[in-house]
Amino acid sequence: MESNKTFTMIKPDAVANGHIGAILDKIIANGFKIIALKYTALNAEKAGEFYSVHKGRPFYNALVSFMSSGPIVAAILEKENAIEDYRKLIGATDPTKAEPGTIRNLFAKSIDANAVHGSDSDENAAIEGNFFFSAFERF
Numbered sequence: 001m002e003s004n005k006t007f008t009m010i011k012p013d014a015v016a017n018g019h020i021g022a023i024l025d026k027i028i029a030n031g032f033k034i035i036a037l038k039y040t041a042l043n044a045e046k047a048g049e050f051y052s053v054h055k056g057r058p059f060y061n062a063l064v065s066f067m068s069s070g071p072i073v074a075a076i077l078e079k080e081n082a083i084e085d086y087r088k089l090i091g092a093t094d095p096t097k098a099e100p101g102t103i104r105n106l107f108a109k110s111i112d113a114n115a116v117h118g119s120d121s122d123e124n125a126a127i128e129g130n131f132f133f134s135a136f137e138r139f
């Protein structure tokens with residue numbers, strides 16, 4: 001299992017609010033290398049599949065509906081200690097609790113519309129990256 005990669009999505013709220021460029025700038029400025037990148041959209045079925053680990057939780061239906069409401073940017077990022085460092089960079093899931101200067105503090109509006117997703121483990125980073133990218137789409 002690789003420990004130097006994480007997966008991220010720029011969520012529909014951040015895309016709609018014009019923050020793709022600022023978020024990618026911040027990712028690069030913090031030492032992450034983008035090794036795969038895609039502008040795409042999830043339909044409800046795909047969003048449900050991506051977040052199937054949360055199936056049954058009270059926020060699942062709202063999450064699926066929100067994540068299929070508009071285009072997203074998917075990316076695989078590489079850096080030593082990628083999972084932990086990226087979670088630090090994005091801040092807490094609930095943006096009201098995110099540290100100043102973090103991506104969610106700067107760009108997120110609510111716990112649902114929280115600007116970005118970041119993998120929580122090496123195992124999930126691999127699963128999530130494989131969900132969006134083939135071997136031919138990684139550089």
Ligand code: CMP
Nearest residue numbers: 054059063093111112113114116117118
């Ligand atoms: P994300 O990191 O993409 O993983 C699951 C998402 O569910 C999370 O960000 C939030 O946007 C959303 N969510 C909504 N309510 C909650 C909650 N109570 N706990 C965790 N995640 C939540």
